[in-house]
Amino acid sequence: MSKSSAEQKKQTKKQGRVIPGFGLTLGITIAMLSLLILIPLASILVYAFKMSPSAFIETITSENVRWAFLTSISASLIAALINSVFGVILAWVLVRYDFFGKRILDGLIELPFCIPTAVAGITLSKLYSDKGMFGKALGVIGIKVSYTHLGIIVAMVFIGIPFVVRAIQPVLEKLDGQYEEASYILGADRKTTFFRVVLPELRPALLTGFGLSFARGIGEYGSVIYISGNSAKEHTQVVSYVIMQKLNYMDYESATSIALVMLVISFLMLLFINIVQVRQSRRTNDVA
Amino acid sequence: MMKKNVQSITKKVAALIVAGALAVGLTACGSAGAGGSDGQSGQAGGEELTMTNVSYDPTRELYAAYNEAFAKHYEAETGKKVTVVQSHGGSGGQARSVVEGADADVVTLALEHDITLIEEAGLIKEGWLSEFPLDSSPYTSTIVFLVRKGNEKGLKDWDDLVNDGVAIITPDPKSSGGAMWNFLAAWHFADLKFGGDEAQIKDFMAKLYGNVTVMDSGARGSTTTFVENGQGDVLLAWENEAINTLKEYPDEYEIVTPSISILAQPSVAIVDENADKNGTQELAKAYLDYLYSDEAQKIIGENGYRPSNQEILKNFSDKFDLNVNLCTINDFGGWNAAYEKFFTDGAIFDEIYSK
Amino acid sequence: MEKKTRREESKAAKAILITISFLFVGLMLVVPLISILVNSLSKGFGFYLSSLGTKFVSSALKITILATAAAVLVNTLFGLVASWALTRFSFKGKQVLSTLIDIPFSISPVIAGLAYIMTFGRMGWAAPIVEGINNALGTDIQIVFAIPGVLLATIFVTFPFVSRELIPVLNAEGTDEEEAAALMGAKGFSIFKSITFPKIKWALLYGMILCFARALGEFGAVHALSKTRGKTFTLPLEIDALYLSGSADSIVASFAVSSILVIMAVIILILRNLLEHREKGKSGIV
Numbered sequence: 001m002s003k004s005s006a007e008q009k010k011q012t013k014k015q016g017r018v019i020p021g022f023g024l025t026l027g028i029t030i031a032m033l034s035l036l037i038l039i040p041l042a043s044i045l046v047y048a049f050k051m052s053p054s055a056f057i058e059t060i061t062s063e064n065v066r067w068a069f070l071t072s073i074s075a076s077l078i079a080a081l082i083n084s085v086f087g088v089i090l091a092w093v094l095v096r097y098d099f100f101g102k103r104i105l106d107g108l109i110e111l112p113f114c115i116p117t118a119v120a121g122i123t124l125s126k127l128y129s130d131k132g133m134f135g136k137a138l139g140v141i142g143i144k145v146s147y148t149h150l151g152i153i154v155a156m157v158f159i160g161i162p163f164v165v166r167a168i169q170p171v172l173e174k175l176d177g178q179y180e181e182a183s184y185i186l187g188a189d190r191k192t193t194f195f196r197v198v199l200p201e202l203r204p205a206l207l208t209g210f211g212l213s214f215a216r217g218i219g220e221y222g223s224v225i226y227i228s229g230n231s232a233k234e235h236t237q238v239v240s241y242v243i244m245q246k247l248n249y250m251d252y253e254s255a256t257s258i259a260l261v262m263l264v265i266s267f268l269m270l271l272f273i274n275i276v277q278v279r280q281s282r283r284t285n286d287v288a
Numbered sequence: 289m290m291k292k293n294v295q296s297i298t299k300k301v302a303a304l305i306v307a308g309a310l311a312v313g314l315t316a317c318g319s320a321g322a323g324g325s326d327g328q329s330g331q332a333g334g335e336e337l338t339m340t341n342v343s344y345d346p347t348r349e350l351y352a353a354y355n356e357a358f359a360k361h362y363e364a365e366t367g368k369k370v371t372v373v374q375s376h377g378g379s380g381g382q383a384r385s386v387v388e389g390a391d392a393d394v395v396t397l398a399l400e401h402d403i404t405l406i407e408e409a410g411l412i413k414e415g416w417l418s419e420f421p422l423d424s425s426p427y428t429s430t431i432v433f434l435v436r437k438g439n440e441k442g443l444k445d446w447d448d449l450v451n452d453g454v455a456i457i458t459p460d461p462k463s464s465g466g467a468m469w470n471f472l473a474a475w476h477f478a479d480l481k482f483g484g485d486e487a488q489i490k491d492f493m494a495k496l497y498g499n500v501t502v503m504d505s506g507a508r509g510s511t512t513t514f515v516e517n518g519q520g521d522v523l524l525a526w527e528n529e530a531i532n533t534l535k536e537y538p539d540e541y542e543i544v545t546p547s548i549s550i551l552a553q554p555s556v557a558i559v560d561e562n563a564d565k566n567g568t569q570e571l572a573k574a575y576l577d578y579l580y581s582d583e584a585q586k587i588i589g590e591n592g593y594r595p596s597n598q599e600i601l602k603n604f605s606d607k608f609d610l611n612v613n614l615c616t617i618n619d620f621g622g623w624n625a626a627y628e629k630f631f632t633d634g635a636i637f638d639e640i641y642s643k
Numbered sequence: 644m645e646k647k648t649r650r651e652e653s654k655a656a657k658a659i660l661i662t663i664s665f666l667f668v669g670l671m672l673v674v675p676l677i678s679i680l681v682n683s684l685s686k687g688f689g690f691y692l693s694s695l696g697t698k699f700v701s702s703a704l705k706i707t708i709l710a711t712a713a714a715v716l717v718n719t720l721f722g723l724v725a726s727w728a729l730t731r732f733s734f735k736g737k738q739v740l741s742t743l744i745d746i747p748f749s750i751s752p753v754i755a756g757l758a759y760i761m762t763f764g765r766m767g768w769a770a771p772i773v774e775g776i777n778n779a780l781g782t783d784i785q786i787v788f789a790i791p792g793v794l795l796a797t798i799f800v801t802f803p804f805v806s807r808e809l810i811p812v813l814n815a816e817g818t819d820e821e822e823a824a825a826l827m828g829a830k831g832f833s834i835f836k837s838i839t840f841p842k843i844k845w846a847l848l849y850g851m852i853l854c855f856a857r858a859l860g861e862f863g864a865v866h867a868l869s870k871t872r873g874k875t876f877t878l879p880l881e882i883d884a885l886y887l888s889g890s891a892d893s894i895v896a897s898f899a900v901s902s903i904l905v906i907m908a909v910i911i912l913i914l915r916n917l918l919e920h921r922e923k924g925k926s927g928i929v
Binding site: 018019020021022024025026028029030032033036037038039040041043044047086089090092093094097099101103105106107108109110111112113114115116117118119120122123124126127133134157158161162163166167169170171173174190201204205208211212214215216218219220221222239240243244247255256259262263266267270271274275277278 | 653656657660661663664665667668670671672673674675676678679717721724725727728729731732734738739740741742743744745746747748749750751752753754757758759761762767768769795798799802803807808810811812814815816818821822825826830831834835842843845846849850852853856857859860861862863878879882883886897898901904905907908909912913915916920
């Protein structure tokens, strides 16, 4: 009895895999992931385990490390939120409207990526310092950007925006107008249609973009350190900076301990986002 | 069923092999390129010799000029051509890269402590500090103030820096080895002023670092913040950096030399393990020896560093304020002691900075 | 009557959204880029050209192209394979695997570079293996502080880019058509070619371009394991070296070299636009 039910289960599982290539693609995926990413990462993270547990706890809970975690996580969450809002708007405008300059706008999206992060950081810190173009204007209304938390967020928005736009754009292109059409016919206004019909369809892609922008921000070093001011007192040190401080004195144990904790935190957050994303797409697929 | 399972396992294995071959192929084809270029230049004893000098950030111009002079000198002496490959970066990071395997024949770093770290990793033989004259430091520098033209806040000495409203730019000593000199110079001033009363000294230092508005990760970053972004009233800078900035912008800045500062002694050493492997011991020794020659000392002075040869230093008396009272790292009991006391986690720097 | 108000409302919304987009892109992306270009030309065009003509720049350009090509190639292959595995099948541990692929994003680039150093470098466990191969074959292969390390580091930081672009699209598409084709007896590759590929074409292109742009600009990870100028430096490292040289001239030169990266990216983006334009046959307004 139990045997047959197990067999049945196996059968249904097999049936779920009518599409060929499971073993091959999964094998390559895991092999490449292990060789290029996981094994090298493991080789460095073993340094964290060379520490005694008490020294480990002491390192990762010391005051400046705690603040750095808080700063990195909160700044990259805020930046990812900003990017999500503007990313949806940008993707929407680029897919749905025709207007003068559209293709130029479309082409500009990836440009922040090709600027080395250090150049981006130097340029942004200059523009937003109280002597720079934006900084002067914002200074009039009493807002300081360079060398504050705002500066960190600005840098993270700059480096994260392409992820959101490019994650949403293809999905939006695929989304044909018939649901929206139907929604209008049923008398819904645009706002309702967007929030009740379009946004749920976009949510998986939006979550992907949000997750990527967030993850990118959390590990960022080059663009942030020039604009953040790195003050332990103002808590504008990010995690990557603290890791670098440790590395400069060849304190591999502390550096990798902090990196390990950061890795675990971002892994859990990304896992959460991924699971939610899959739920979302499953739901919308079932509806479809 | 069975057959299918076998099939899928074979497929998995095949996939692993494909991916593995791919990774190996990739690294191999990449390294073929690297190996080729290395093979050309790495030949020791041939017509053309190559060596690598791993140094820190502000010495780029100095070694560009010195390498040229040395190549000429060495060819005249031995008939062999030399190419010196330079590597620059933050002093601590550079030392770390040597420990991790960067192929340096010699290191010329900002402070003895960084070279000690390489020694502890087993790459440099003990006793390197006395291998070359004057504690293996062929040039020195000191910490000065760079202020904006006119010096509106009237900053003359260290105790002016703790006044309310003075904005100081200096790099983070926990991130940049060079920045430790800045801290120690100020500490020494306070030490003399308060007759060694540690509570008062700490109070003074807390005020001083409380006035720091932007703390960059390295000396170059601080210079950029001060010069390009216009932040702060005073930059605590290496004398050679300050001289170079003044050369670029003579009408915008002034150098103020405080009454007391620290004798910053950048150190040089042969990286024995690499030099033995590359067969460059002799070349490396000749390279570092020649730094003490009259010609090299002149180049050093011209590039804003203080020549360790006192006679030649006097020729540059218009460039350097030779009256400044300089303490040395030995006043702090050497680098290891200074590092332990001030810069490890929870040590004095953390204490005064969080005040 | 009602229809008219909706159109008006929609027009207003369109105008507002387009304005927001232009403002955001203009202020956040374009102004910083223009300021780089303005800086690069601040000493005249002759200086601009001469600062691009050094042997350091041409060596760095070659290595940048090599590393970028390697990253796009490896990660496209990986992206196609991984997104197929992760969207066409359900299996245990799928979410964990999918999240592991994202890991390179959230890792400080410094740690990424260090990971290879601790694997293949002087202190790495794989160093004796590399040495053994070298001794056996009489070669002198170096991984870190050499070009292979630069390639590996670049691949590392751009690893998830293509797969991450493909996965949402493939999820949104569902698997019905592929399943139908498979049941009718189509082979794996032909399913991919005739059914899946047309659906993911644009997402694939976006992913490759993201990967390209990011590989072009990567600094931190490469910086950790590339130390010699003119030999293993990429353009971002050359820019850094020039910037840190400190003289006003070399700072301008560093911006000039940065502009090469912008120009390279712009060329690729124009190519993409042309391709997209031709394929989609959309009304091309500029």
